[in-house]
Amino acid sequence: MGPERISDAEHAVMEVLWRRAPRTATEVADELAETRNWSLQTVKTLLSRLANKGAVSHDQSGRRYLYRPILIREDYVDEESKRLVDRLFGGRAAPLFAHLAERDHFSEEDLAEIERLVKELRS
């Protein structure tokens, strides 16, 4: 079996752990409370599903668990980006860029930044 898919709600939990880890379920829930309206129980369920999928580890610390990410954010981001590029842009990243440009999703700053990156890459 390939690496299991991570759902939207699960991803929100991962983001919290990627910011700082390890943390207890309660700590994770506290930070999530600012954005999502989830009960502590909901967060615990998501954490244990993530543990089953192998995306986080839970190490006993006294009578509670400390959760920390196993999945690396960069890898997750890469998988998701590639999925999008494959599904919608025939697997090539340049058309994605062209699309974003056409839809006006770049600011002047973005463009400057990108130009700099391109120069760097092409040298």
Next chain:
Amino acid sequence: MGPERISDAEHAVMEVLWRRAPRTATEVADELAETRNWSLQTVKTLLSRLANKGAVSHDQSGRRYLYRPILIREDYVDEESKRLVDRLFGGRAAPLFAHLAERDHFSEEDLAEIERLVKELRS
């Protein structure tokens, strides 16, 4: 309610209709048979779910339906791209670009193309 989400399997059906429309359920299923292993019934279910979501129209033609897309591909692509950028790159497209670059997802051609686009946009 926002525009309803389109699932992966449904998206595959949309792609077929975006290539050519209108088509009957059987025609759509025939083309999909090349890639996915779906029965005709499965495709019909997906088409009617898409119709419920307002993503395709089904116009009677004799005793059968002709399906055609209502949702514009460009708009769908844009929604999905924005979702990704929002979820994973803080809503800014430049970091997406930086990520793709870092992960070596651009060919020399891609870069040339992008450089051209950037120049055009900044002038």
Next chain:
DNA sequence: TCGTTTCGATTACGAACGTAGTCAAGCAGG
């Protein structure tokens, strides 16, 4: 006209998801 083929509609059903309640066990405090 009557059976057969063809459609769409309805129904099905297990897995995954979003969201959460309940329970048992252990630790903390009196």
Next chain:
DNA sequence: CCTGCTTGACTACGTTCGTAATCGAAACGA
């Protein structure tokens, strides 16, 4: 020591998804 709170485990339940069988009506062929 006993009692209560904290915590993970288990269970729950409605929805969406993937995948499809079945059913009733319409059309076609003989």
